[in-house]
Amino acid sequence: MTLFAITHVAIFTVDPRNRVIPDGTVVVEDDRIVAVGPSAEVAIPEGAKVIDGAGKHALMPGLVDSHSHSSLMRGVTENMPLMEWLPHYQLEHRALTEEDAFHSARLCYLEALKSGTTCVMDMFRFMDRCADAAGEIGLRVNLAPYVADQPGKDFFATRDENKRLIKTRHGSQQGRIQVWMGLEHLFYCSEDAYRDAVRCQQEYGVRIHTHACEQKEEEAAVLAHFGRRSIGMLDHYGLLGENTLLAHCVWLNDDEIKRLADTGTAIAHCPVSNAKLASGVARTPEMLAAGITLGIGTDGPVCNNSLDMFEEMKFASLIQKATRLDATALPADQILRMATIGGAKALGLDKDIGSIEVGKKADLVMLDLAMPNLTPHEVTNDGGNLLWNLVFAARGSNVSRVWVDGRCLIENGRSTQVDEARVLETAQQCGVSLYERCRAMSHLRVDMV
Template sequence: MNTTEVALAIEARWVIPVIPQGVVLEHTTVLINDDGSIHAILPTAEARATFQATRVVRLEHHALMPGLINLHTHAAMTLMRGMADDLPLMDWLQHHIWPAERAAVTPRFVRDGTLLASAEMLAGGVTCFNDMYFYPDAAAEAVVQAGIRAHLGLVVMDFPSAYATDADDYLLKGLEARDGWRGTSRITSSLAPHAPYTMSDRSFEKVMTYAEQLGLGIHTHLHETRTELDQSVAQYGIRPIQRMADLGILGPGLVAAHAVHLDEAERTLLKEFGCHIAHCPASNLKLGSGIANVPAMLETGINVGLGTDGAASNNRLDMFAEMRLAALLAKGASEDAAVVPATTALEMATINGARALGLDDKIGSIEPGKLADLVAIDMDSAICNPCFDPVSHLVYVAGREHVTHTWVAGELCYQEGIYAHVEPAELKEITTQWYPKLSPFRV
């Protein structure tokens, strides 16, 4: 019998494709082409009979799922993990984070912090992250080294920093950086105005002009705290979402991080404009920002993904923790155990994030033709057994410590503590080097 050749065959106890919704495939093989795309998904017996793979990975006790997508983070801030804990957002920003950034942030800081974050995310099953930080060209250097996928935000604000002087300077430098990685297959980008409270109307209008001309999305913080809303009403007479609607910023390319404080009319507005929300439950809790009404968002029909925020305010880049917390918070706050079931939480961490980034034709689910961004989770440990429902286990039982393999476009970037492109000694050196420089700003 003739067989077809493929580059890689991953045989798994369970394959959880995410699309179709709720489907769990048992004893199934994912076949991958040389270019990192998924060729086919077949019962293992059939795959063995009809395909010849250059390499075979057998995962007899594992669940194979799409790579997790971290829809909102500041990767380089991993170097600030635990530096100023247990403070409200504006105190945390104004008196600790922003002074530390003015003193320490350089291209090397961003490159090192992003590499450290990329290693943490790969080990935790994250294959793509949506970033917002200074010196995106330095972040791109770390992304390329680690092999992870990234959607790098070109940060814009009116306030000067070590990186740029004003909104025009931020835009110029960000777009120049984008030109440098446009041929890199695993990096895409968006414009990233920091937040309504750091952007003038004129600056927002410039961002919108560039977004329309270049076909770029927009990634911003929005309605994160009540203080933000009060300040907007005092300064502009309206809440931030209405201000952004009036400026033409709302649209299907907008990813709004946090969106903790929304009323019904604002949820309807986000839905009508096709906007996306990056829900960051752990960061919102840790900074005392509140609990987002995710059930109402989903009921309205808004696409909601999950993010960790930066490690300085979380303090983990752990998407398994975010999935579990998102589901449990929604149930507890609504007093309805049926809202945000495990299937929905998994979708929020995978295909919903891909939709928000405009990458759902490439990643976010296990389907023929899509890229093989995949994660294997070992379900053989005592705490993962018995397993009646692997999707439920992924959200409520398993953690990032159960991740054994992480592939990006079919390339094995992480396996059982070993990175393909990152040396543990380099990560240790990074933390050793930056600790004394940041210590003066810790609480």
């Protein structure tokens, strides 16, 4: 049995009351939190290992990256809007091998974990190998294969592969692996693929993840082709509902926001990717006001180029303040909720993760406050300056320890599970080889615009 206590830390619980405990203690037994409260009140069980924060550390729930794509491509498809960028991205998938997929996932999961992300939604290919990578790193991962069944898209994942993955991997690694029905996009998938996904959702009890309404030109093209806008089409296919997560949703109108709220459909908001690909600024304050469940996603290294959710949180707030000329838009507490419990709810995992509460899984992140960017820190019951600095000053490099399911996976900022140097070296070799193969295939690029 694992039994340990983390003492004298500033705890940001993100519980329903948003409780902050300036000098707190958490007790973990096996994979669950069994006590949380002020250090003066929480009894340390006999035999528990004690990790003393000594008033110089903060503890928060693990961050949830609610939309990502593992990849070795980073900084190689730059300076392009979405429609110009997509054909380049497709080349990666034409060239990608199973081994590339494994090394992509292992590298990305390591980067995520080291920067305080404990749960990722990954849409990628050869996802058996992504599950293997998650097993090595220890991360909690949701796998949504890139399914496409339209002509010319045979280099993506198939519906049969998706179903096989559900049968072989869903719920594996003590439940840390969740498999979803993944659908790339309206232009890549047939009506039958969407209807099949809804059937599988019911048959296997899994959830559905797809991209929607990312860019203005894309929305116009969807309307011209289908006679409906994206949300209307997905609604027509029966896809909207509490078990569906849509990535992006940048160009929603008022009616669509209401429809998503009414159906309980969740959204993964990816502000950095939306800015980088010049897609626009999602209407997150309106989405939150309507009651939509909102998580934050990085969208992966290709279109971000960072997997640091601290950076994503800061950007999610600043882009709203800047474009609305409103300094009060999306304050720190709201952003922190989106990146933790919001993401957990969007993934259907909020009963188990997303906050520090008794009974929940011990997916925890400890930050070292004795660093220039977090000094001085003053923590009060409403968070003090540290609440703001968690969102606007902290970075992944402040993360000292990370636990998933009560297992300490990062200690002193380093993985306890893998030889990091070896992971980087193999990813480096694999990545350069993939770049070369992509260049050799550039004649196969099919431009969309």
